[in-house]
Amino acid sequence: MAAASTAAGVTAFHSYSPQEQQSQAQQSTDPPQLSKKPKTTLHKNPLYNPVHSKLSHQIKEKILCLEVMGVDSGKALSSNPSIHSTPLDSIHNIITFLQSKGILQKDLPRIIGMCPSILTANINHQLIPVFNFLSRDLNIPDHNYRRVINKCPRLLVSSVEDQLKPALFYLKRLGFRDLGALAYQDCVLLVSNVENTLMPKLDYLISLGFSKPEAVEMVLRCPGLFTFSLDNNFKPKFEYFEKEMKRDVSELKDFPQYFAFSLEKRIKPRHLEALECGVEISLPFLLKTTDEEFAELLRK
Incomplete structure (x- = not known):
């Protein structure tokens, strides 16, 4: 299952030739072929109005990849403008990394939809510390990462040193002893200031x-x-x-x-x-x- 998900992620970020890009761009105007989700708000994005015809092939490819994954590209680009300048390979590496931690392809629309900044996160300095925190501080086994992240995607965009550890320290000091309950039920408390x-x-x-x-x-x-x-x-x-x-x-x-x-x-x-x-x-x-x-x- 994990292998299938990874393959799907790689397919979504396939590098297209100019001819393929044109063909895919034409398909992207037909929602039923890309996704069953409601019409995107992309047309309201300043990026598309009125200079949409001047968009680079790279931006168009990012938009297509996001839509293929089921992510509202308009909302993602508006919420996280850094996506515009982030190399496509970097975004692909983020998706591949998350899938290596057990996150499935079907989880990505909700996770990225809630936290578009994940797509431009630094794997070594931001994401790996979060998973280390889950493992070392909350005793979460590798196979349960997906359960925790799906419960609270904001964990992925929270600073371990400035937010997660201080919150955990405060909660434990109050008397929260059940780390499992904190991780699987009340993990939103960990991303609270x-x-x-x-x-x-x-x-x-x-x-x-x-x-x-x-x-x-x-x-x-x-x-x-x-x-x-x-x-x-x-x-x-x-x-x-x-x-x-x-x-x-x-x-x-x-x-x-x-x-x-x-x-x-x-x-x-x-x-x-x-x-x-x-x-x-x-x-x-x-x-x-x-x-x-x-x-x-x-x-x-």
Whole structure:
């Protein structure tokens, strides 16, 4: 399977003759022949308007290769202008390297789509250190690299020394001991800035009246708390909890997952239904139960 994927990658980056380039360029105007994905936004790229006819063969070949891989070339070129000047062989080496680490051809559209800067990364100084970090610091075996990278492609464009190691050190200091859970479930925490993202979330929980040990216990039980927005998640949900639901803050200590539920689609509707029925239900039963189970609780 890996060999097939590598072959596909090499085919996608085949060097075309001028005649082949013209033929392939003509085919690229017909989306069904290249990809089943929606029409690219390439026509909106400044590169194409109004000087598209002056594009070099190399740029056209890069565009074709990206589209053949299933990557939105317009978005990739707009998000990472360095692709314009990066040699095609260099991009090919990136793809080959990722495939050597177990990344499959079918994974590339999503990975590159989320992080186009991967295509111009330095293999020795940027990518290899990331895989060394996964192996040495998180104890991830080689055959599981793909699982982790697919979970969080941003790992590939994160500095090991400036971001990944500091985040891991901070999380371990808080009490995150399960490296497997960090790698396979909560690896987004590793690409989070400690001072600007992680610490403010913990400080906010403490500001609600929890002690630091209590706040730490909450994020250990629900690591997703570190990923929620203060303004769009924490603050409106706590305001509703305090002013409308009029519940004791201690319930949040026992059920921090409250912040993971949608305010408009879950919390408010369930609370109003229970209020209308005159029934008081604990937070876990109020929010975690299925619609059928919740309806049964109200009937009882």
